[in-house]
Amino acid sequence: MSVLVYTEAENGKFKKNALEVASYAHKVAQEMGTTVTAVSFNVADNSSLETYGVSKVLKINNDSLGTFNANAYAMALAEAVQKEDIKVIILSSSTDSKYVAALLAGKLQAGYAPNVVAAPDSINPMVVKRTAFSNKGYAHTEINTEIKIIGVSNNAYGVHENKTSLSEEDFSPSIDDSAFSTKSVNVDKVAGEVTIADAEVVVSAGRGLKGPENWGMIEELAGVLGAATACSKPVSDMGWRSHGEHVGQTGKPVASNLYIAIGISGAIQHLAGVSASKVKVVINTDPEAPFFKAADYGIVGDAFVVVPKLIEKLKEFKAQNA
Amino acid sequence: MKILVCISNVPDTTSKINFTQDNTQFDTTGVQFVINPNDEFGLTRAMWFKEKQGATVHVATVGGANVEPTMRKALAIGADEAIRINAEPTDGFFVAQQLAEVIKNGEYDLVIAGRESIDYNGGMVPGIIAALLNMNFVNTCTGLEIEGDKATAFREIDGGKETLSSSLPLIIGGQKGLVEESDLRIPNMRGIMMARQKKLNVVEPVNATHATADKSFDKPAPKGAVKLVDPENIDELIDLLHNEANVI
Numbered sequence: 295m296s297v298l299v300y301t302e303a304e305n306g307k308f309k310k311n312a313l314e315v316a317s318y319a320h321k322v323a324q325e326m327g328t329t330v331t332a333v334s335f336n337v338a339d340n341s342s343l344e345t346y347g348v349s350k351v352l353k354i355n356n357d358s359l360g361t362f363n364a365n366a367y368a369m370a371l372a373e374a375v376q377k378e379d380i381k382v383i384i385l386s387s388s389t390d391s392k393y394v395a396a397l398l399a400g401k402l403q404a405g406y407a408p409n410v411v412a413a414p415d416s417i418n419p420m421v422v423k424r425t426a427f428s429n430k431g432y433a434h435t436e437i438n439t440e441i442k443i444i445g446v447s448n449n450a451y452g453v454h455e456n457k458t459s460l461s462e463e464d465f466s467p468s469i470d471d472s473a474f475s476t477k478s479v480n481v482d483k484v485a486g487e488v489t490i491a492d493a494e495v496v497v498s499a500g501r502g503l504k505g506p507e508n509w510g511m512i513e514e515l516a517g518v519l520g521a522a523t524a525c526s527k528p529v530s531d532m533g534w535r536s537h538g539e540h541v542g543q544t545g546k547p548v549a550s551n552l553y554i555a556i557g558i559s560g561a562i563q564h565l566a567g568v569s570a571s572k573v574k575v576v577i578n579t580d581p582e583a584p585f586f587k588a589a590d591y592g593i594v595g596d597a598f599v600v601v602p603k604l605i606e607k608l609k610e611f612k613a614q615n616a
Numbered sequence: 617m618k619i620l621v622c623i624s625n626v627p628d629t630t631s632k633i634n635f636t637q638d639n640t641q642f643d644t645t646g647v648q649f650v651i652n653p654n655d656e657f658g659l660t661r662a663m664w665f666k667e668k669q670g671a672t673v674h675v676a677t678v679g680g681a682n683v684e685p686t687m688r689k690a691l692a693i694g695a696d697e698a699i700r701i702n703a704e705p706t707d708g709f710f711v712a713q714q715l716a717e718v719i720k721n722g723e724y725d726l727v728i729a730g731r732e733s734i735d736y737n738g739g740m741v742p743g744i745i746a747a748l749l750n751m752n753f754v755n756t757c758t759g760l761e762i763e764g765d766k767a768t769a770f771r772e773i774d775g776g777k778e779t780l781s782s783s784l785p786l787i788i789g790g791q792k793g794l795v796e797e798s799d800l801r802i803p804n805m806r807g808i809m810m811a812r813q814k815k816l817n818v819v820e821p822v823n824a825t826h827a828t829a830d831k832s833f834d835k836p837a838p839k840g841a842v843k844l845v846d847p848e849n850i851d852e853l854i855d856l857l858h859n860e861a862n863v864i
Contacts, residue, residue: 364753364755365753368747388774389755389756389772389773389774390773390774392739392755392756393743393755393756395740395743396739396740396741396742396743396744396746396747396755396789397743397744397746397747397753398747399709399740399743399744399747399827400712400743400744400745400746400747400748401747403825403827404827405707405709405827405828406708406709406738406740406827406828407828408737408738408739408740409737421831424737425737426735426736426737426830426833427627427633427642427734427735427736427737428629428734428735428737429836430632430633430835430836431633431635431833431834431835431836432833432834432835432836433736433830433832433833434830434831434832434833434834435828435829435830435831436828436829436830436831437827437828438825438826438827438828438829439709439825439827472750475752475782475783476752476753476754476769476780476781476782476786477780477781477782478778478779478780479779479780479781480778480779481773481776481777481778481779482776482777482778482779483773483775483776483777484775484776487775489774489775490774490775491774491775492774492775494863495863495864519864527797531796531797531798537758537772537792537793538772538775538776538777540792543629543653543734544629544653544654544734544791544792545792551863552857552861552863552864562629562630562632563629563630569836572861572863573857573861573863575853575857576842586842586844587839587842588839589842590839590840590842590843590861591842591843591844591845591853591856591857591861592842592843592844592845593844593845593846593847593853594844594847595847596847599847600847600850603847603850604850604853607850607851607854608854608864611854611858611864615858
């Protein structure tokens with residue numbers, strides 16, 4: 295009857311969102327008067343879960359699950375749900391977790407609420423607050439089924455320490471061959487680069503940059519801040535930057551601590567997609583740009599003048615505060 | 617190849633969002649409804665399969681008679697036939713069960729849904745259908761090639777792109793990349809005229825679970841006024857970000 299979490303990992307290590315979902319699950323488990331059980335895939339050292347409120351981890355070590363496979367992962371999680379008599383499953387709202395969660399919902403006849411931004415409004419009935427209308431609003435959603443799945447938004451609940459004692463158990467779920475009828479043949483990912491989903495800071499630029507050849511300073515600014523780079527929809531539509539960088543309603547959502555928008559006017563669809571970011575800075579020549587209404591801090595000025603100065607000053611700041 | 621494109625009828629992306637009836641309903645006053653953008657990329661890719669590979673393309677929507685203009689638009693873009701499941705699309709699990717019934721009966725080889733609808737953002741319909749019908753499934757799909765019964769799909773992942781091999785019958789959760797924005801089609805007069813002659817079948821829903829219910833809605837708290845910093849005084853911005861906002 296414990297609360298189950300799917301803890302995402304990459305290269306054998308937990309991702310930050312794994313610790314966030316563990317923190318969230320601890321909160322839910324406390325209110326339900328139970329404990330947290332995690333499932334990890336090919337993670338060598340599981341001990342960090344102990345710091346974030348997990349009492350038991352089911353460790354899967356299986357070479358065929360080395361590359362993420364939604365169907366196989368969903369099968370493994372479904373088996374864990376049965377074995378542990380689970381009623382509440384908690385995972386992140388990353389691309390991979392959403393892929394798994396929907397399959398799991400179908401397999402387990404479970405109600406699923408994604409993009410949840412706060413601890414449950416109530417446990418019985420289970421009501422959670424989630425973003426809807428592409429961040430233009432929130433829905434308070436009741437999950438009515440016996441088994442319930444909650445997808446926690448990245449960077450919304452936060453990582454909270456709750457020291458527990460962790461028991462580790464090897465777990466070998468039976469994965470049906472059919473899981474691999476859809477399988478990964480190639481993963482194209484720049485190693486070590488900060489992704490928009492995980493980034494604490496995102497530096498984003500729009501049409502105000504005038505052309506793809508001017509992105510050097512954006513990348514440099516991102517480099518100084520350890521940030522991910524992003525762009526507006528017109529920029530990706532014109533092919534100045536890849537689709538993977540497009541943030542907004544039909545692109546990727548952003549939920550970083552700091553979002554810096556450079557030469558982006560702030561169309562309603564863009565603002566919706568980035569609204570979950572905690573602090574927004576806008577740099578734009580046009581003081582009437584809608585983004586100024588959505589931002590916390592703003593500079594009315596030419597990006598080609600302001601950004602190089604900002605880079606220089608940030609370098610000084612970083613040197614002093616290193 | 618028989619393709620079903622699942623379409624959600626959603627508020628236009630520029631819509632202002634308001635709620636009514638004590639914040640329990642979305643206020644549709646003055647809102648224009650369109651084909652969900654993620655579905656429209658999929659529909660346009662389906663048109664490509666129709667024109668290049670001779671596929672038949674049906675579209676399906678769960679909704680009342682009010683969704684028919686959106687379905688007619690899909691027919692005007694070039695879909696051959698439309699199916700409306702006559703029920704309110706209250707929650708993702710319910711919608712997936714209704715569509716699964718249509719897919720089972722229609723024996724589709726390829727089902728194209730959107731990654732998520734831009735209104736309720738559940739993002740679960742294609743995955744639940746895949747689990748209910750044991751179909752292959754690729755989510756956040758940004759590219760799809762079909763040859764015989766073999767499929768090559770591209771998927772957006774955090775920080776990159778993945779290539780997957782799969783086979784029909786297949787369901788995808790599609791998004792931009794399946795086709796480009798510039799490939800999207802505005803129905804022409806001939807398409808609109810022909811759409812009037814095409815079949816729009818209305819079927820009654822099957823018994824299904826309402827797994828979730830949106831009890832109420834609210835909107836983000838209004839933002840305080842922006843603090844403007846002089847472009848000559850970048851130090852002030854850095855100080856604010858460091859000491860006031862605590863983000864650097």
